[in-house]
Amino acid sequence: MPKKINLDIASVEQREQRLGTIIAWDGTTEELHKQSSYELRGQRERGAGCGGNCRLCELSGPFTQGSVCSEQMVECQAGNVRDAVLIQHAPIGCGGGQTVYNNIYRNGLVMRGYKAENLRIINTNLIESDMVFGAADKLRQSIDDAFERYQPQAIFVASSCATGIIGEDIESITDEKEAELGIPVVPLACEGFRSKHWSTGFDATQHGILRQIVRRNPTKKQEDLVNVINLWGSDVFSPMLAHLNLRVNYVVDLASVEELAQMSEAAATVGFCYTLSSYMAAALEQHFGVPEVKAPMPYGFAGADAWLRELAKVTHREHLVEKFIAEEHARVKPKIEELKKKLKGVKGFVATGSAYAHGLIQVLRELDVEVDGSLTFHHDPVYDSGDQREDSLGHLNEHYGQVKNFHVSNRQQYQLYAFLQENKPDFLLIRHNGLAPLASRLGIPAAPLGDEHIAVGYDGIVNLGETILEILAHKKFHDDIKKHVKLPYKKWWLEQKDAYILAKHPELVKFDEDEYRAEQERKEAAHA
Amino acid sequence: MPKIKKDKNGQTNSINQVRYGCALGAMHSVSAIPGAIPITHCGPGCVDKQYMSLSFYNGYQGGGYSGGAVPPSSNLQEKDVVFGGAKHLDQLIEASLKIMEGDLFVVLNGCIPEIVGDDIGAVVARYQEKGVPIVSAETGGFKGNNFTGHEIVTEAIIEQYVDKYAQDKETKKKGLINVWSELPFQNTFWRGDLTELKRILEGAGWEVNILFGYGSKGVKEWLTIPNAEFNLVVGPWLGLKTAKLLESKYGQPYLHLPVLPIGAKQVAEFLRAIAEFAQENEVQTERFIKQEEKEYYYYLEYFTDFYAEYWWGLPAVYSVVSDAAYNLAINKFVVNQLGLIPAKQIITDHTPEKYHEAIRAEYQKLAEDVGAEVEFVEDGYIVNQLLKQEDYGHKPPVIFGTSWERDTVKELNGHIVEVSYPVSYDVVLNKTYIGYRGALTLLETIFTTAISKSA
Numbered sequence: 001m002p003k004k005i006n007l008d009i010a011s012v013e014q015r016e017q018r019l020g021t022i023i024a025w026d027g028t029t030e031e032l033h034k035q036s037s038y039e040l041r042g043q044r045e046r047g048a049g050c051g052g053n054c055r056l057c058e059l060s061g062p063f064t065q066g067s068v069c070s071e072q073m074v075e076c077q078a079g080n081v082r083d084a085v086l087i088q089h090a091p092i093g094c095g096g097g098q099t100v101y102n103n104i105y106r107n108g109l110v111m112r113g114y115k116a117e118n119l120r121i122i123n124t125n126l127i128e129s130d131m132v133f134g135a136a137d138k139l140r141q142s143i144d145d146a147f148e149r150y151q152p153q154a155i156f157v158a159s160s161c162a163t164g165i166i167g168e169d170i171e172s173i174t175d176e177k178e179a180e181l182g183i184p185v186v187p188l189a190c191e192g193f194r195s196k197h198w199s200t201g202f203d204a205t206q207h208g209i210l211r212q213i214v215r216r217n218p219t220k221k222q223e224d225l226v227n228v229i230n231l232w233g234s235d236v237f238s239p240m241l242a243h244l245n246l247r248v249n250y251v252v253d254l255a256s257v258e259e260l261a262q263m264s265e266a267a268a269t270v271g272f273c274y275t276l277s278s279y280m281a282a283a284l285e286q287h288f289g290v291p292e293v294k295a296p297m298p299y300g301f302a303g304a305d306a307w308l309r310e311l312a313k314v315t316h317r318e319h320l321v322e323k324f325i326a327e328e329h330a331r332v333k334p335k336i337e338e339l340k341k342k343l344k345g346v347k348g349f350v351a352t353g354s355a356y357a358h359g360l361i362q363v364l365r366e367l368d369v370e371v372d373g374s375l376t377f378h379h380d381p382v383y384d385s386g387d388q389r390e391d392s393l394g395h396l397n398e399h400y401g402q403v404k405n406f407h408v409s410n411r412q413q414y415q416l417y418a419f420l421q422e423n424k425p426d427f428l429l430i431r432h433n434g435l436a437p438l439a440s441r442l443g444i445p446a447a448p449l450g451d452e453h454i455a456v457g458y459d460g461i462v463n464l465g466e467t468i469l470e471i472l473a474h475k476k477f478h479d480d481i482k483k484h485v486k487l488p489y490k491k492w493w494l495e496q497k498d499a500y501i502l503a504k505h506p507e508l509v510k511f512d513e514d515e516y517r518a519e520q521e522r523k524e525a526a527h528a
Numbered sequence: 529m530p531k532i533k534k535d536k537n538g539q540t541n542s543i544n545q546v547r548y549g550c551a552l553g554a555m556h557s558v559s560a561i562p563g564a565i566p567i568t569h570c571g572p573g574c575v576d577k578q579y580m581s582l583s584f585y586n587g588y589q590g591g592g593y594s595g596g597a598v599p600p601s602s603n604l605q606e607k608d609v610v611f612g613g614a615k616h617l618d619q620l621i622e623a624s625l626k627i628m629e630g631d632l633f634v635v636l637n638g639c640i641p642e643i644v645g646d647d648i649g650a651v652v653a654r655y656q657e658k659g660v661p662i663v664s665a666e667t668g669g670f671k672g673n674n675f676t677g678h679e680i681v682t683e684a685i686i687e688q689y690v691d692k693y694a695q696d697k698e699t700k701k702k703g704l705i706n707v708w709s710e711l712p713f714q715n716t717f718w719r720g721d722l723t724e725l726k727r728i729l730e731g732a733g734w735e736v737n738i739l740f741g742y743g744s745k746g747v748k749e750w751l752t753i754p755n756a757e758f759n760l761v762v763g764p765w766l767g768l769k770t771a772k773l774l775e776s777k778y779g780q781p782y783l784h785l786p787v788l789p790i791g792a793k794q795v796a797e798f799l800r801a802i803a804e805f806a807q808e809n810e811v812q813t814e815r816f817i818k819q820e821e822k823e824y825y826y827y828l829e830y831f832t833d834f835y836a837e838y839w840w841g842l843p844a845v846y847s848v849v850s851d852a853a854y855n856l857a858i859n860k861f862v863v864n865q866l867g868l869i870p871a872k873q874i875i876t877d878h879t880p881e882k883y884h885e886a887i888r889a890e891y892q893k894l895a896e897d898v899g900a901e902v903e904f905v906e907d908g909y910i911v912n913q914l915l916k917q918e919d920y921g922h923k924p925p926v927i928f929g930t931s932w933e934r935d936t937v938k939e940l941n942g943h944i945v946e947v948s949y950p951v952s953y954d955v956v957l958n959k960t961y962i963g964y965r966g967a968l969t970l971l972e973t974i975f976t977t978a979i980s981k982s983a
Contacts, residue, residue: 063623066601069573091639093550093574093669095543096581099950102545102931103585118935122909123543127670131643137531138541145542149909161571162639162670165609192571193604193640413597414627433580434597437590488565488593493627502623509623513658516625520659 005283005384010171011189012207012279015200019278019380023196024059025408026500032379032406033393042386056381061503067411068432069192071158073201075101075121078156078188078208080108080232080253081260085120085146089139089170090160095123104450108232108254111451120150131166136173143177143185153257154184154213156205164191184212184257197378197410199275199353205252206280209260214288218265225249225262226315227269227284229277233453237270240457243324244308244317251280264288268314270307272456273297274355274383274390282384294389299359300366301329302399304457310389328458339465340368346472349425349444350374351416351435355383356452358392360429360464363455365400367465373405373423375416377432407499413438414489418499420444427471429464443482445474537903537910545908545932546581547876547949548714548851550669552638553578554677559595560712561739562746563631566594567624567662569617569648570638572603574669582674585931586949587716587956595713600624604640614646621655621662631747632689633662634681642668656688661747663688673878675851678711679769686773690753697754697778703808704735706756706774708767709788710853712740716951720960721788725762728789728963731820732799733812754778758806762788762798763853764890765883786890788853790861791967792824824964831971835866840982842975843943845869845920849911849929850948851877854961855902856890858928858947861967862974863894870900871918871925874911876948879904912936926974943978 006013015021020041025032035056071088075097079086088094098121105119122145124138139157146155157174170187178185186208190201206229226246228237232253241248246267251260263269269284270293271277281292295310296303305325312321347370350357357376364371383390396403405422409415416435420442428439428446436446447467449455455464487494502509532540549556552574555566568575579596583589591598600623602608602616617635624633637648652664665684667677691697709725710718719741726738737752738744759774759782761767771782783805789798796817803813835842846868848855852875862868873891884904892899905911915927915936924942927933931952937944946954947961960966961973 061623062619063627064601064603064620065597066568066575066579066599067572067603068576069571072573072577091550091670092543092546092548092673093552093577093639095546096549096553096577098544098546099581099585099931099952100577102950103952116934118545118932121544123546125541125543127672128668131670141532141540142542145540145544145909149544160639161604161609162643165640165643192573193606193609196572196605198573411597433584434576437596486593488598488629489627490629506619509619509626511622511625511655511658517659 005279005286007207007211007283007287010187012200012203014195015197015203015380016195018384019382020056021197021199021378021380022056022058022408023378023410024500024503025057025379026059027406028402028404029393029397029406030402033397036379036381036393038382038391038394039388041382042388059500059503061500062506062509063414063502065412065414068198070190070195070198070201070204071160071192072097073198074158074188074190074205076104076231077202077205077252078158079119079121080105081154082114082254082256083152084154084156084257085122085150085152086156086158087139087142087146088121088123088158088160089135089163089168090123090158091126091162092123094160098123104232111232111234112254114254120146120152122146126162131162134166134168136168139168139170139173140177147181152183154186156186156188156208158188158190161192164194186212199378202276203279206283209252210280210283210287213257213260215261215264220265221267222262222265223267225266226311227251227263227266227290229269229271229280231276231452233272233451236453236456236459244312244315244320246315246317264290266290268293268311270311272452273353273359274392275353275380278380278383278385285385292385294385294387296389296395297355297359297392298457299455300362300400300461301458303359303362303395332458332462335462336367336465339462342469343367343369343465346370346427346468347372347423347425348427348429348468349420349423350429352429352431352449353377354379355392356431358396360455361396361403362400363461363464366461369468371403373419373425374403375407375409375419377410379408409499411435414493415499417487417489417494418496422497427468440478440481441485441487443475443479445471445478447471537905537914539905539907539910543907545911547906547908547930548878549578549582549674551667551671551674551677551680552636552669553582553674553714554665554667554681555599555636556582556595556674556713557678557681557711557740558634558636559592559599560741561632561750562593562744564594564747565628565630565633566599567621567633567635568599568601568638569613569620569635569641569646570601570604571640574638575599575601582713582949585952586713587951587954589713589716589719589956594630600628609640609644612644612646613641614648614651617646617648618651621651625660631661632685633660634685635662635664636667636681638667639669642666642671661689661693674714675711675766675877678766682770683773685750686753686770686777690750691777694751694754699755700757701735701755702757703733704737704752704756705729706737706739706753706759707762708759708770709762711766711851714949715851715854716947716949716954716956717959717961720958721962721966723958724960724963724966728795728799728816728820731816732803733809734802756780758782760785760802764856764887765852765879786856786887787860788857788962790857790962790970791865792821792964793864794860795820795964820964824968827968834975838979840979841923843926843978844923845871845925847871847873847915847918847925847927848947849874849876849915849927849933851875852879852887854947856887857962859891859894859900861970863898865967870894870898871920872914873900873902874914875902875904876906876911878906908932916940926978943981945974945977
């Protein structure tokens with residue numbers, strides 16, 4: 001069997017090439033699942049399978065609003081390692097992320113019981129002349145500055161659109177500096193234009209860590225250690241895994257370099273979302289022999305049960321798991337019954353990354369919250385292991401039923417308008433900025449899930465139910481706002497029923513000078 | 529041999545803890561004009577980064593009508609890099625005109641199109657010829673920061689829109705002035721500040737084109753720029769370039785007042801300087817000053833009790849770490865109004881070199897008997913090293929700075945008042961720290977911060 005993940009090359013292979021990721025699609029989850037043909041793709045990944053027949057159609061139109069780039073995901077992962085420094089080899093604009101991820105880092109540290117402190121990201125500050133002459137010396141200088149200022153255990157170097165286009169040879173400089181400084185100096189290929197979806201940035205970070213930080217030939221095994229691939233979320237895994245006599249190794253955010261290095265010593269790897277964990281978990285299994293727990297994600301009773309059983313199996317703790325599951329069911333079920341009464345008749349809409357959305361919809365359905373519509377920022381038709389037990393969309397359809405109006409929309413606010421008109425939900429669950437403000441202007445409250453662990457496991461069902469009740473109370477604010485704001489979209493767009501109409505009929509936007517002039521005149525007359 | 533030269537503070541090319549955006553960040557200057565919409569030609573993360581940093585984690589100012597996730601963006605991909613993105617931009621503009629409701633569109637480009645050589649001017653010109661109110665601004669991120677970008681955008685709107693659509697560029701209206709001052713969104717309190725600035729100017733008898741924010745009549749107001757009697761630049765340097773452009777274009781003189789006024793003394797000096805420059809509105813100016821001072825000192829009289837006899841001690845020494853405009857303004861106010869003692873002052877906005885000397889001179893005369901040293905530094909690591917090296921005497925200092933200074937201030941056991949980007953631990957709606965009303969708010973903030981730490 002050929003090894004699927006190639007750790008010999010410095011740049012990660014983009015998600016769209018590895019997995020066939022798309023960023024625009026419209027239909028039902030059953031259709032999407034069928035077209036994704038997880039099983040066939042999974043086989044192909046293993047060297048057999050569907051050949052050229054499993055291309056997933058993708059919509060593409062002339063209009064887009066500002067999205068997110070891979071480098072931002074590198075900042076929020078590699079930039080949030082506690083004793084490392086991230087260098088952005090980039091013009092100063094890319095440094096804007098330092099402010100954003102500092103806030104997240106500081107809050108994350110406090111949530112996990114560490115002292116708040118500023119993150120350490122250094123921008124090489126490229127200017128116009130560097131675009132012409134290159135900036136190798138600036139990169140060398142910033143690596144030296146990082147080493148001198150912070151005595152880090154590792155230095156990450158992120159590329160940028162600018163360095164990608166001018167062809168900076170980052171890898172040779174990181175090699176040179178690694179030899180000189182005696183710590184890992186890790187290049188991360190994350191030019192924003194390279195991949196159509198930002199989640200490639202997760203893979204870029206993980207690729208670098210796998211290549212240069214994870215211990216290659218560990219002398220010991222920690223049979224009770226489980227790698228949990230996550231972001232900055234609160235520590236809900238430790239108490240859960242403690243029931244199986246397992247300890248948690250959280251990676252990548254807020255981990256130390258040593259915690260990253262010891263991943264190869266662990267007994268298993270899990271994640272809260274396959275979008276995030278797919279690459280690293282599969283590579284840890286293929287290259288370091290650490291098994292990936294291949295199961296539905298731990299959302300809702302069916303998901304959590306199956307996930308725990310598989311984790312117990314992989315770590316040889318079957319004797320502990322059934323009792324724990326039974327106790328947990330008994331413990332949370334009365335609370336969930338109470339929540340169901342309060343949430344009766346409520347309708348929700350989920351707008352998050354791909355696999356995470358599947359998990360959240362499961363939890364909402366456990367709470368009897370109606371979900372007819374949803375959007376994900378992208379869709380991965382298969383995850384890196386190719387194993388069908390990780391088919392999160394299939395699991396959703398099978399155990400919880402399909403979602404009728406399912407949209408893949410890469411943070412396009414103008415499309416969300418149409419989705420919300422179609423679905424008229426009472427609330428939104430959301431991650432990533434930019435969409436909740438529109439919902440709010442339409443009178444719909446949103447729960448931004450900054451702590452990504454909120455809905456994990458049995459307690460997660462309760463937590464999410466309570467969170468929904470809290471945000472439904474905000475409705476008073478949003479209803480009031482709705483009456484007093486004007487949206488930046490034309491009447492023509494606001495009346496469209498199909499959010500993808502421009503992708504299907506790009507000719508509709510053809511500029512007609514006379515029509516435009518007449519419209520301007522009408523507008524001026526109205527003003528006067 | 530090291531190839532990068534360090535300056536006296538040890539600054540290399542490295543910038544840690546950014547204190548400004550890039551030229552594309554001036555998309556915020558567009559969204560700050562009511563009715564204007566930025567269209568961005570750049571990579572997929574550029575708009576989000578500039579928005580999330582300059583607007584969200586900076587006072588949680590929000591995107592409003594045309595900021596945040598609203599701006600159309602080409603989200604350039606590899607094929608655009610290889611084949612050029614001009615066609616992509618053309619489609620995006622066409623679609624934007626169909627979908628977005630705006631009075632003016634400003635196309636800004638990022639690093640990618642600048643490097644691959646997309647001619648955005650040519651693409652935009654085709655729409656300009658067809659009567660679409662649209663302009664293009666070359667704001668590639670490596671060209672400079674958002675202060676630079678702001679002047680590029682302002683000039684683009686004047687050159688390509690105002691010049692074309694203003695009906696009468698000759699008539700000057702007595703008493704009408706254009707104000708160029710704080711940088712929208714970068715200056716966390718710009719909305720409240722510009723409102724207060726307009727209020728005091730109107731109070732003194734002027735008609736004001738404030739141009740950005742709630743107090744502006746939007747794109748329409750920009751069309752009256754040529755009719756102003758003169759331009760008023762408030763702040764150490766930003767806006768001077770624009771004022772000079774307008775001087776040559778529309779024959780308007782300009783008045784440069786480097787100190788953004790905070791508190792009664794500075795405001796009076798400010799308003800009198802304008803009246804004197806224009807030989808106009810002297811009576812109204814004096815009447816307004818008198819009336820405002822009555823209110824201002826009413827509150828200060830009551831504040832006196834606290835300032836004179838609060839038992840547990842108040843901070844005496846301070847440093848300001850901020851952009852040039854706020855830095856000088858706060859220095860002038862706390863020295864002259866409160867009698868605080870300046871330690872090192874640090875300006876972080878990449879003020880062009882040619883203005884440094886004039887700005888240093890302003891710090892030499894904060895008061896008749898008080899001067900301060902000022903450093904121009906952009907790398908946050910060095911900012912914090914300088915703060916730590918400073919001797920603040922026997923009491924912890926108050927640091928007027930940014931969220932980046934929180935760790936250092938804790939080490940110094942001092943007090944932090946966040947006044948400059950990024951202000952990530954303050955929610956800012958219409959708060960102002962300038963003028964008469966802002967000065968009172970600033971006093972409340974400083975001393976609330978200081979005494980709330982005591983128990």
